[in-house]
Amino acid sequence: MSAVAQQGRDRRARVLPAAPGRPAFDRAGPGGTAAPRVAVVGGGIAGLAAATGLAERGVRVTVYEREPQLGGRLAGWPVRLRDGSPATMSRGFHAFFRQYYNLRGLLRRIDPLLTGLRGLPDYPLQHSGGARDSFAHVPRTPPFSALGFAALSPTFGLRDLAGMAPRAALPLLDVRVPEVYERWDGTAAQELLTAIRFPEAARDLAFEVFSRSFFADPGALSAAEMALMFHIYFLGSSEGLLFDVPAEPYPRALWEPLGDYLEKLGVRLRTGEPVLGIRPEGGARIVSTAAGEEHCAAVVLALDTAGLRTVVGASPQLADTAWRERVARLRTAPPFLVSRLWLDRPVARRRPGFLGTSGYGPLDNVSVLERWETEAARWAARSGGSVVELHAYAVDPAAARQPRTREQVQERLRGELARVYPETAAARVLDACHEWRADCPLFPVGGYRDRPAVRTPDPRLMVAGDLVRTGLPVALMERAATSGLLAANVLLARWGVRGHPLRTVPDRGRSALLRSLARLG
Known part of the structure; x- marks a missing residue:
């Protein structure tokens, strides 16, 4: 290579x-x-x-x-399922983007060609209203990456584009550190999107999903962090928006x-x-x-x-x-939940390995682990079922403190999965692991200093x-x-x-x- x-x-x-x-x-x-x-x-x-x-x-x-x-926060530990199968539980899915040069360089110490990482063909985002975005065909090279996303997205119409405030968005074309913090750390991500007059539907799909990568609500996240993410993925790098995941x-x-x-x-x-x-x-x-x-x-x-x-x-x-x-x-970001479910029947083969969601209550994304993880694939092949992981970010801290309300959030995620993938509605949960955590950093408005x-x-x-x-x-x-x-x-x-x-x-x-x-x- x-x-x-x-x-x-x-x-x-x-x-x-x-x-x-x-x-x-x-x-x-x-x-x-x-x-x-x-x-x-x-x-x-x-x-x-x-x-x-x-x-x-x-x-x-x-x-x-x-x-x-x-x-x-990427640790894993052994669990024993009810059927006697050994499995590994973790704090959930993480995407290894191709512009993570130093992380990937660290992993090359043990895997020089990164053969242990598996590329996912797409990173679709789905809104409960029916809109769906995909990154599979978005060009990698800026500025065509951002333009391609807008052109291919059903959430960007000509009227939406004409209604944006380009002058407010111009600084996004030249994001630098630490200048981006000097300019926008005192502004919430939600405020910046409003100032740009970014289309609501596209905001829900693209930027809300990115802001929740920080386990925070867009109204509480520093706009500087969101602008930096825009630079890293859309306008600053030609590595693209697709990513890899560990095969084990x-x-x-x-x-x-x-x-x-x-x-x-x-x-x-x-x-x-x-x-x-x-x-x-x-x-x-x-x-x-x-x-x-x-x-x-x-x-x-x-x-x-x-x-x-x-x-x-x-x-x-x-x-x-x-x-x-x-x-x-x-400060620490609000609590989040990772629910892993072992289902008695498969998720439809046409479903992607990872799906970002918006408008489905607390559900932020769905992973079908057997699409890439060999341990899950072996279990699915033996059982005829699927291993599904559900994430809920920025959960109300009061709800996360009470056992009963925790159970309600877990049940709600299961119900929202059936809305996203209807074929899972009749599936029986053979086993489940629920991880509640609250240990990610919060990047609040004005917190950079x-x-x-x-x-x-x-x-x-x-x-x-x-x-x-x-x-x-x-x-x-x-x-x-x-x-x-x-x-x-x-x-x-x-x-x-x-x-x-x-x-x-x-x-x-x-x-x-x-x-x-x-x-x-």
Whole structure:
């Protein structure tokens, strides 16, 4: 496979060269430079990316993960179904877009050709009113991607297009970081769409689905994050809007192989061991767990919002007061539900593997797992049924706290599935797993200033994760992977060791003409 094919098809993607330095720490012992010990707190994408970037340069790394398994919000764990079959449950479907260069680069450590990822042929979006959008035939290259979407979408009529406010939309033609936050972080995503006079039907389908990728209602989401997503997928990248998914459950496809890779590099993986606090002591940072203390030269905090607040709150000497107060103000997105149902009969073969939905009550998307996941496909072949996953984002927190109302939401999802795919109405649920979670970062209006950057006031303390400000056009899982590698690079540069090159979508509008038009907005 060519280098271009490995890195992606977009020749305008931005490459951030590795900082210079010696190749790695010398592990030879006598006469070599002793490698420092770094604690990475959190074993999700960001933490494993940081651990990989450091360990590949000879740094001694310990990864602390409070859960029994690696993977963070992409973790999976074994369950036993009523029929005795082993299965894997997780926190739900995630899309591995082709412009997730650094995440995919991390996965290439264990799967150089990414053969474990399977491309889905489409990403349809369906509204209860009958409108349906598809990305299968949308051109990849901007601006034809956005124009093609509008031309092919049944939600864009000539009257709708004529009624839009182009001047309000012009800045979307040249999205940059951090300027996009300076312009729009004080505005809600819903307000921006209203100002643009974006068609209601198209808004429900396209932008509501994207905003809910952040597990938030469009009225509570920063417009800057939505504008950045528009750049990453529509106007900033020619990788397109189709994506890949792991062909096996997350543990087998991703985390077990990556864990093996890290252990071969000497990384100590301490799962099921939460960090209780961190304190500075001279030139060291002392990491405390129930099992004892470890002296480290540096620490990378790669935690979710609540975990970061907890560890920082238990570490009163960490960084400085102003930084700790900003961390304490970080918020978590509303609860969400993932329901996985094992049905006694199949979903119709014409149904897509993944469908985004709007107007179906709390139901935000439907996955038919046997379309791509081999574990689900084996069960479906044996039973003659289907394995279906349903998501509900931004659930009312009050409802999520009460067992009875939780059951009502779960039952409502089952009912909405029958509206979306009528052939499932008569299906019997042979087994079900319901995961309620509330641990995704919230990007509220005006919240950007409080979000931590990779660097902190303490040069021996880094932060990584999808909540972090990177100064780069990345989001979601790609922001997690990128920030983890950035944290590793900062520490490696401190020690005079070469870092790792990074890659992103272009950091500005692709066309000089469109950039000129954007300045008129």
